[in-house]
Amino acid sequence: METDSPSVVVIDDSPSIKTLFEAGLRDSNLELKVFNSAENSLDYLKQHKPGLLFLNIKMPGKDGLTFLKELRHLPLHKDTSVVMISSKDYAQDRSVAEKLGALDFITKPMPIQVITDVINKYLQPSSSN
Amino acid sequence: MSDAYLRFWGVRGSYSAPFESHLGVGGNTSCVEIRVDDHVLVCDAGTGIIPLGNQLMGQSDIRKLLIILTHYHWDHICGLPFFVPAFVPDWNINFFGPGQCDQEIKEHVSAQMQAPYFPVGTETWLANIDYLQPAEDQLINYGPLSFNYQNVHHPGTTYGYRVNVKGKTVIYVSDNECLYLGKSIDRQYEELNEEEKLLYDEMKKEEYAAELDLVRGADILIHDAQYTPEDYEKKRGWGHSCYIDTVNIAIEAGVKELYLYHHDPNYNDDAMEEIYQHSLSIIREKKSSLKCHIAKEGLIVSLD
Numbered sequence: 001m002e003t004d005s006p007s008v009v010v011i012d013d014s015p016s017i018k019t020l021f022e023a024g025l026r027d028s029n030l031e032l033k034v035f036n037s038a039e040n041s042l043d044y045l046k047q048h049k050p051g052l053l054f055l056n057i058k059m060p061g062k063d064g065l066t067f068l069k070e071l072r073h074l075p076l077h078k079d080t081s082v083v084m085i086s087s088k089d090y091a092q093d094r095s096v097a098e099k100l101g102a103l104d105f106i107t108k109p110m111p112i113q114v115i116t117d118v119i120n121k122y123l124q125p126s127s128s129n
Numbered sequence: 130m131s132d133a134y135l136r137f138w139g140v141r142g143s144y145s146a147p148f149e150s151h152l153g154v155g156g157n158t159s160c161v162e163i164r165v166d167d168h169v170l171v172c173d174a175g176t177g178i179i180p181l182g183n184q185l186m187g188q189s190d191i192r193k194l195l196i197i198l199t200h201y202h203w204d205h206i207c208g209l210p211f212f213v214p215a216f217v218p219d220w221n222i223n224f225f226g227p228g229q230c231d232q233e234i235k236e237h238v239s240a241q242m243q244a245p246y247f248p249v250g251t252e253t254w255l256a257n258i259d260y261l262q263p264a265e266d267q268l269i270n271y272g273p274l275s276f277n278y279q280n281v282h283h284p285g286t287t288y289g290y291r292v293n294v295k296g297k298t299v300i301y302v303s304d305n306e307c308l309y310l311g312k313s314i315d316r317q318y319e320e321l322n323e324e325e326k327l328l329y330d331e332m333k334k335e336e337y338a339a340e341l342d343l344v345r346g347a348d349i350l351i352h353d354a355q356y357t358p359e360d361y362e363k364k365r366g367w368g369h370s371c372y373i374d375t376v377n378i379a380i381e382a383g384v385k386e387l388y389l390y391h392h393d394p395n396y397n398d399d400a401m402e403e404i405y406q407h408s409l410s411i412i413r414e415k416k417s418s419l420k421c422h423i424a425k426e427g428l429i430v431s432l433d
């Protein structure tokens with residue numbers, strides 16, 4: 001694992017998602033890295049373990065839950081902290097996310113404060129580099 | 130009959146509706162056959178695939194087909210245990226659907242035929258069964274047909290398919306709750322601050338553009354239109370569209386022909402006629418050239 005990994009990684013196809021997270025991280029000095037698809041994040045995630053990974057579900061290409069299942073097979077991401085962030089709010093998705101060890105499931109549109117709160121809740125100081 | 134056509138074998142969503150009052154539209158669940166000469170592509174395997182299988186058994190020139198599944202909810206797979214060609218040795222049947230690999234697709238297809246839910250498992254299928262690997266570029270060729278797939282808004286991983294057949298584009302999106310985020314934003318809008326309003330106005334536009342992209346370029350669009358606005362309010366978050374949204378999206382995306390599909394089993398023929406007439410009035414009001422139909426069991430659409 002590289003020491004310069006950003007603390008917060010977001011995978012979401014929405015071009016606006018970066019603005020949302022920049023606002024959520026405004027009062028912190030945490031690093032943020034955003035990918036617009038699961039496929040585009042894979043090379044990076046093979047090398048880096050984020051402090052907290054936010055994963056959208058319905059995206060072009062691989063959906064977030066299928067991708068999380070794959071990630072869990074990589075030793076580096078067996079226990080990576082993951083929070084689902086989705087416009088989908090279905091019991092089936094929540095239960096799959098839980099089985100795959102996602103810590104939380106937050107639905108859009110959430111107030112910016114929710115992003116800040118979730119990061120404060122789950123990001124361990126020791127893993128925030 | 131032309132050598133390229135599609136036929137609706139099942140048009141209901143959720144569960145079958147074999148009631149006298151419903152039979153004008155049809156009672157079987159999701160299944161559409163797309164045929165080019167002796168190539169058969171079957172979209173979904175609801176109860177509609179049972180009569181399709183019986184008909185195929187009588188056609189000696191056809192012994193292979195590809196079944197593509199949008200997802201594994203029962204209304205889309207429950208015809209398979211009664212699909213006769215699967216039990217006959219000289220048939221070749223390919224499956225494709227959501228899954229990380231061919232093995233996972235196999236597991237999903239097989240799961241419903243396990244004890245105590247069904248007396249025999251898929252090991253009693255005597256046909257040659259193959260499960261296709263997902264393609265890196267999400268594009269799969271099948272004889273004169275090709276198709277790609279993408280994720281839609283429905284519980285679990287659910288695909289919408291874009292099928293290219295004889296230069297025409299048929300888009301099959303059986304289950305999709307369109308514009309869900311936009312509606313969630315509208316409901317919570319007053320609780321958002323100014324910065325959040327700007328941000329979510331943008332996300333709403335992004336979602337709208339994505340819905341149009343999903344169906345743009347369709348010569349024929351077969352799309353979820355399960356609910357009236359009244360029922361949609363009660364069943365918001367169940368994974369299905371209100372027909373008014375489906376019609377409006379088709380108009381805006383420049384779709385040529387729309388088949389409203391995945392009908393609610395509670396709607397009888399009269400209720401479906403009301404949905405149809407209202408859809409036509411929306412199209413007239415918008416001065417759109419969209420041709421709109423209710424998908425009905427047995428309906429054949431030429432693709433030549």
Ligand SMILES: [Zn+2]
Nearest residue numbers: 142143204304
């Ligand atoms: Zn369905």
Ligand SMILES: [Zn+2]
Nearest residue numbers: 200202283304
């Ligand atoms: Zn479904």
